[in-house]
Amino acid sequence: MTAQAGLAARIGVDVLDCSELRRLVERPWFLRFSFAPEELVHAETLGGHRRLEFLAGRFAAKEAILKVLGRGFLQGVAPREICVEHTPHGAPVVRFRGRAARLAPPSVSVSITHKQSVVAAVAIGIPGAGGAAAEDGRTASTELKEPDAVSPPSINTTAPAQQSARGAQTPETTAFLRVRVGQEEAHYGGDLVDGARILRLFGDLVTEITIRTDGDEGLLAQYSDVRFAAPVKPGDYIEARGRLVRQTRLRRVVELEAHKVLSARPGTGESAAAVLESPQLVCSATATTVVPYRRTDTATAALNPVTEET
Known part of the structure; x- marks a missing residue:
């Protein structure tokens, strides 16, 4: 060449x-x-x-x-x-x-x-x-596409537009939650909160994203690459973010992160708390959800049959 x-x-x-x-x-x-x-x-x-x-x-x-x-x-x-x-x-x-x-x-x-x-x-x-x-x-x-590549880790609802297949600019689909963990959610010794609490937040983020993209809550199929990086305790404030990174005809893949931004300080005082200098990652995961396939134009569908995704 x-x-x-x-x-x-x-x-x-x-x-x-x-x-x-x-x-x-x-x-x-x-x-x-x-x-x-x-x-x-x-x-x-x-x-x-x-x-x-x-x-x-x-x-x-x-x-x-x-x-x-x-x-x-x-x-x-x-x-x-x-x-x-x-x-x-x-x-x-x-x-x-x-x-x-x-x-x-x-x-x-x-x-x-x-x-x-x-x-x-x-x-x-x-x-x-x-x-x-x-x-x-x-x-x-290079302009060569890397399959399954993901965007930089920063996630926010005002993220830059993404490039669509036809070259048009489309907004990045994201979701955000901030919650305070209550005392009633302490599940293990040492006032530790179970990891399932964070996964429930992730489930809500995935649901919001599929509602925004498909007008449907979808059905969560799996979590993968789940990693718990830091403990969560009552009084902590958790920010959870989700970002749609890939989609097929039926599936939506969402990257998820949860950070601790405010932390309780029970050793200092019963109601003491502090703002963390930098958010602390407590959990990250990737979720795959399935949405129903709807044929909006039956005549077009008859002319262009599509095999259902398995």
Whole structure:
């Protein structure tokens, strides 16, 4: 394959099983060596399985990009100098730093795909094409879509518009709740609140989102990647947020997070409480809900039969 002025494009491919990184991604030295700070910040907002999948995808992309640069894994470029971020609509964007920026061609595109526990990445570098600049003068960006990519962890009801399949701007669908946990909800010793209380909040968020998108409460099918990160006690104020990240004809996938923003201080006084300097993540999860399929135009449906999703 050739590019402008007959220059040859360089292609790098890498395939990785997530289990190969399962132990390594729990070691701080490996994380600091292999991933850019932005990648690590986003990874820590994800549940256990999704975190591993995300980091494995980024690692495979870095391996593929290093092949485009003509370098081995430990040959003059640290993987953390290659940062693979993504746009709000999920397209991977490659940013180079340090030595990687000096070696990179003007334009590099990357695509990442996942299949069960296997992740694959393809990178293409085109010499002489117009690119953007990195921290010391050069970057490369891509418009290739990463399957099942998620937006940055920040979730709010006034989030930027998302790109639809036809290029039109559509608002991001989100939901938000803030509740105070009462004394009557202490279920375990030490005044601990059971995790099911947070999952009930998540259920209400998913219901609100499907009402907004489909005019129907839907039917919750499953939770996945549930991770409890901090205890909840009576007197705590919890903010729970949900964001629609993927939808098919019948299914809606919602990412969920709950943060503690105010905390009771019973050791200081019976009614003492404090505002936390930064919200504390107490639980994260991904929910899948099913909504009924309604044929609004029976004549059109007869001409274009669609197989029911299983």
